[in-house]
Amino acid sequence: MTEKGSIPAFLARAGWSDALRAPLAGDASARSYERLTRAGETAVLMKAPPGPEIARFLRIGAWLSEAGFSTPQPLARSDEDGLLLLEDFGDALMARRLADHPEEEPALYREITEMLLALHRHAPPEDLARLDGAGLASLLDLVPAHYPCTDQTAAAQLKSAIAETFETLSQEPFVMCLRDFHAENIILLDRPGLARLGLLDFQDAVQAHPAYDLVSALQDARRDVSPSVERAEIAHYAAATGLDLDRFTAIYALLGTQRALRILGIFAKLCRVDGKPHYLAFMPRVWAYIERNLSHPTLGHIAALLRAAYPRPTPDLIKELQADAPSP
Known part of the structure; x- marks a missing residue:
């Protein structure tokens, strides 16, 4: 993370040295954020580990913006310090709106599906990593390293089964997937049409199956989505794209x-290494x-392997994980 002294210098160069x-x-990442306020104007300061992350965020953001989607526009940057000054989208998180107005859930998730349908009509950048069967399997490497594993052989077989099943089921061209796409990363803006959804946290975008971001939004780790809404949006996406619903449901x-x-x-x-036990909830x-x-x-064969490899996160297991958290 950037050194303290570089932030005042960066803000001075950007003309925001007098901001509150x-x-x-x-x-859950190594990034952190501040809101800057001066003379009625606001901006967001993103602090990231120095390296390629700033450039990647800006490149993906520019691609999305050119395609007609709302991403925060850059005001100033310092890649070597891991600092980026961004347009402030405000505080109207979709997650907060859903908490305050649960009756709007069907309409808001329909907006999400429509946004994904629009996004998936654009060919993704060719240089993005492809999340194919092997890629999906490799992303599971961290699980037995941190979550209790009762059968390492079953865990390895599970990875292979997921990769093979994906390659068997997947027939669609890959699309741009934002990956960490859920109601906490969407800001409701006063803009028309699909531009109303302000997108955040998209720098880890990949090429993946069209169902990937739909799963990310509808199976949100941080909030419950009504099963009826989930079923409706799966069916809506499949109908709008002409996909076979049974096969689409299976790959979903x-x-x-x-x-x-x-x-x-x-x-x-996050608990055992980074000292963030609240995610265990x-x-x-x-x-x-x-x-x-x-x-x-x-998924019967995958179900058998997963249940053999990994235990349910019972209260006792969660307590054991909490006990492993490093001291503050």
Whole structure:
């Protein structure tokens, strides 16, 4: 992370040295954020590890903006310091709107699906990594390293089964997938049409199956999405694209299983390595997604391997993980 002294110099160069600074809620990454306020204007300061992350964020953001989607525009940057000054989209998080107005859930998730349908009409940048069967399997490497594993052989076989099943089911061209796409990373803007959805946290975008971001939004680790809304949006996406609903539902369940299992590994790592145990509270919801996905008849062999390899996150298991958290 950037040194303290570089921030005042960066803000001075950007013309924001007189701004008031207030921390904003961070995420599970190494990034942190501040809101700057001066003379009625605001901006967001993103602090990231020095390196390629700033350039990647700006490149993906520019691609999305050119395609007609809302991403925060850059005001100033310092790649060597890991600093980026951005347009402030405000505080109207979709997650907050859903909490305050649950009756709007069907309409808001329909907007998400429509945005994904629009996004997927654009050919993705060719240089993005492809999340194919082997890629999906490799993302599971961190799980047994941090989440309790009761059978290493079954865990290895599970990775292979996920990769093979994906290659069997997947027939669609890959699309741009934002990966960490959920209601906490969407700001509701006063803009028309699909531009109303302000997108955040997209620098890890990849080429992947069209169902990937739909799973990310509808099987949200941080909040419950009504099963009726989930079913409606799966059906809506399949109908709008002409995809076979049965096969699309199967690959949705497969990707949901892979994502949820990886998330368990990430949350365990955040606790045991990074000292962020509050993410463990989301584990029961994530495991419920795994159980829901594994009920799909196509995934019987994967269900057997997963249950052999990994235990349910019971209260006792969560306590054991909490006990491993490093002292502050």
